[in-house]
Amino acid sequence: MSATAENLRPAGRPIKARLGRDDLAMRGFMAVIALYLVIALALPLYAMLSKSFSTYQFDLTSYEFQVSDDTGNFQTAPITAAALNETLQAVPSEDLATSSDGRLPATSFFPEFSFRSPMIYRIRGTGEDVSFLIGSERFSGTAWQEVDSNTFRRVMLRPVRSQGLQNYTTYFSTPSLFRSIENSLFISALSTIITVTLAFGFAYALSRSCMRFKGVFRLIALAPILVPSLLPGIALVYLFGNQGMIKGLLLGESIYGPIGIVIGSVFFTFPHAMLIITTALAISDARLYEAAESLKASRWKIFWTVTLPGARYGLISAAFVVFNLVITDFGLPKVIGGQYNMLAVDIYKQVIGQQNFEMGAVVSVVLLIPALVAFAVDRQVQKKQVALLSARSVPYQPRANPRADWLAFGYCSLVAVFIVGLLAVCQFAALIKFWPYDLSLSMNNYAFDLMDGGGWDSYYNSIQLALLTAVFGTLVVFTGGYMVEKIKGFETGRGLFQLLAMLPMAIPGMVLGLAYIFFFNDPRNPLNVFYGTMAILVICTVTHFYTVSHLTAVTALKQMDREFESVAASLKQPFHKLFRLVTVPVCLPTILDISIYLFVNAMTTVSAVVFLYSPTTTLASVAVLNMDDAGDIAPAAAMGMMIFYTNAGARILHLIISKGVLKRTQAWRFR
Amino acid sequence: MRRPLLVLRVIISVTWYKSSEASSVSSYLRIRNLYKNFGDFTALKDISLEIEEGEFVCFLGPSGCGKTTLLRAIAGLDLQSFGSIEQAGRDISALPIARRDFGIVFQSYALFPNLTIERNIAFGLENAGRSKTEITGRVAELLDLVDLADQGKKYPAQLSGGQQQRIALARAIATSPGLLLLDEPLSALDAKVRVHLRHQIKELQRKLGVTTVMVTHDQEEALSMADRIVVMNHGVIEQVGTPTEIYREPGSLFVADFIGETNQIHSTITAANGLTVGKCALRSAAHGFAQGQQVIVTIRPEDIIPHEPGSRRAESDHSALAVTVGEMEFLGSFWRSRLTGAELGDEVLYADFSINAVRRLSLAAGSALTIELPADRLIAFPAGGDDVGNG
């Protein structure tokens, strides 16, 4: 009896699972959260992409002119602007492309025009929606408008919307714009090299030496996470600006520009790199070191042949994370960049400065590319790193070596001084009455209500946003993670969901914020009721920080026994009972981690929300930006430090709650 | 021409026939033409099986043979691709887990770590219209049943592996399911606890009379616990039978080889009840092979009977061979001896001789010996065929 193909695929229809109530409920939940991601991510991005192809064009065929003779009689037939341009070639076709703000003087088509001539001009559109201006008055439609020659020179044609690649052509033919690509890449690369090198040294000292105060150093190294990325910029102004405390150290170079951006970038990306590299170093195998030592290899040789290769995935991953953070950051180059243009700032300039939304969308698309590449590479590397992690290895235990330990201590102290120094400068500046002329201490700079940026309200708004983001975000992220991890079957749906959940990491905040304007501020969109509310800020922030939270949740859920759900189902208990009684309590530490992550980031984020806040929802982080923008640098520093203290407080609270909760709900962990 | 697998097939279909004809009541679980595909890989091929009510059945086979896949299909954890499953006369082929009727114990036990032992066991008892006292009573009863009456307030992590296993069992049977599924329940435990738990589980099963399916890769476990064993390999059932049937009358070379230990000898058919072993033609049980055909003949080491050297009772006794003892390995209750000799040609046999026999015959390395290969213990299988018979 041979196994032929037909009895491997017997006749009859394959069995299709009948879905139980739980299956349907879980799919329903997942669908809801997937829908959330589609609305909060996919659709806005699509709206932005289509906006980048939306162009404005003067449509010459839709205007008709008629010119009288010297006595004011109209003898000649009406003629379209297109026909006139064809004979005159007055406006070359590339000049017909413009932005939504474009204006084309009607006199362009009349080279002999003089405002003194007695001739009378008529103009009309050939369709109802064709519009033109006479002075600042807007006319549209097919009715003739008659003007004398002096008024005719005030007639301006308006563009109509069309589709095309023209915005991209304009972008790449405008040096001031595409120069930013080079600048962004350069700054990001340089900052990455410096940060990763410094962070590696720091992480190495933390994990491979027996120096003292490791815990303190670790805490200090993590402090930059608690402040907006633009805060180091403000500190640098006080240190190295023209009135800077130690500006001599720059040897006459200006802090406003690449130098400032790089120093600031190193500050705010340092903790991210440090965390990743520390993890990478922690998993290296002590047995390799023993082997190397038994072969009498020198410390130097061990470093190059064991330590570095072992940490290489961590280093690569850290490099891409830092690169991505720097290239997508907007606050820092905005504050300290001077005339040095970077992509993320360009988006802001195009949108806020010039109201050129289409070009903003184009720059966003350009900014997406390096971010996506960095993201993709990082994902690949992370996969390999995971493989390393699961290998069985013996953790390395450093041995005391006084000389090396003092060296490590010295090095870490330098880094710590750099980090604490910048923060201290901000706090100091915030308390000075009028730098540099009146150095008395005062609380004047905390009178935020007298400044731009929304005053103290923006601080309270930020706390509200952070709390809402933490609660709502954790709920959505953890539920979504649970459904995608524990649902039975439904592979396609899960794959799609995973993709959606990973996407936010690759989307720069500026891009997300801009995409939200396009999507949510469209009057045809019934969701535009959210525009200008706290809700949209929460949605945007949750989406912006979705990926890391999702990965954290999924990692924790993966550690749960895969069969809990099967057991519960076999005992005829609904999944939500299991979720409530087992999953959530067991994952509580992770849930708290996710919420503090979301809280801290909601307090510090600027890039996405800068396009979305409204008068009632001004935010502290944006206030820092706006106060700096208006020249109120000391209040900006003061507000920045308020964010720092709030986040530090939240962290401590988180720690206390975690401990308390752990004691109560995690008793089972301790025998 | 009869083939062992053919025999197996007939047996199965006869069983099937019998049960479907005689009493659909007694056959509790009925699996028909089950297939499971994972992409291009076929994990289960045309599985048909009947399990009687109250029976303890083991799925036994090497890893990757499909035994767990079959169990998960029965439970509805991973649905089969084709084929049907009936439980107590009800078609459950496509039902969600919650609408089936079984309790399950996993290799990992899957005890809820943050709930006490009591709450773990009570988990399935809640929401079913039972009163609190009723539940407490049932939990106490179950704890008693698994001999852990005083452990109720502890958390799973505070118990030993064997204790956790029993809690998982108690939780699975708490709702008195019609079917108990055990997925390698003992494999995570150390040897001594395992042996102890074997008996306890078996006893419990007998007491409750619950139809039980257990997946295991440990033949000793299967042989000692099961009423019937389903031996599986490469996604098909090789043989179904009681432990003694499986051991004494393997249906295929695979089963003969997988269960216990056996000698495999290249052989040629000499008669309807004769074949060669080495250079000698021996009498064997009736087989179905044609004269002159190449076969593999098997005999278990303990079935080889030692005699005084030269003690052939008669020339017509075609069961004896003269051999020389090679290395002898002491394995506690017996000696495993390597046997060679002119009459064996190139073949080597291993025989297990009792300590008594060794003493009686003063066997040592180099001793000459006559062995008897009982005709009914020489079982022939087609040569060159792999474990799926080739026609």
Added chain:
Amino acid sequence: MAFRRTCLTAVAAGLLVASTAAAETELTVYTAVEAEDLKRYAETFNQDHPDIKINWVRDSTGIITAKLLAEKNNPQADVIWGLAATSLLLLKTEGMLEAYAPKGVEKLDAKFVDKSTPPAWVGMDAWVASVCYNTVEAGKLGLTPPKTWKDLAKPEYAGHVIMPNPNSSGTGFLDVSSWLQIFGEDGGWDYMDKLHGNIARYTHSGSKPCKLAAAGEIPIGVSFAFRGAKSKAAGAPLEIIVPDEGVGWDMEATAIVAGTAKLEAAKTLVDWSVTKTANEMYNSGYAVVAMPGVAKPVEHFPDNLVEKMIDNDFEFAANNRKAILEEWQKRYDSKSEPKS
């Protein structure tokens, strides 16, 4: 009985709440007026009209304009109160303003009222460019105070001048458009080419150069007079210089956003915005206001400021805005770092 009384009280209280709710209208007002003035504006307005509550949306001119344009098809604002006339002209050409002649508009200087009938917007006050000059820092560097715009382009000020980027700042744009009007188009660009060599950097906002000059971060900041006067009052060692050639200016103006659901309240606010009370209120920060005869001298304001205001052609500024900004960007924004 007691029950009945409570009931009645409750009903009465309910009615009271209902009636105040009906009376109170909330207006969303977009503005670029300095943050520190907003509270005062709202309070003064509420003295006459306590039933209308103002919700301010305050941001810099560029951002507010961008916001309004972005919301073109779905306006969130009811009224714009205190935005550059150049921006309002832009909004007008997009058809975003509700034409309305406020009661008493005839009492205003015609220069301050939109030319259409009824006008799309009315001006409040003028907002005049000036140079903030930090005497202490300039002294340290040995600079002499510039008297004219042309002076500012001299090599001695190289790297010591900051001005706002016209792409994002209304003040920056009025500087550029005034130079193009004062020196003619070619002369204007010529001038800016030279000036660019002296600029340390271009800031995003218009008040920042003056605040930076006040803080000594730079000796010379091209900004506007009002900001300079405020910083000087706050104790900064500033001198406010009005260049001889004349200075650009823009109006802060008021308009109703077309399509507002609260037209009546919006009209009430705009009516009030042209009253004498309102003009006196504007005067506390601006030396030039729309209603003739109201303005009193403002502390620290340069005396000759009004005479030096150029005859600004707003239509030119609005209709050529895009072309000017493109040209400016092409010339000065492409250089990653300023020449010094």
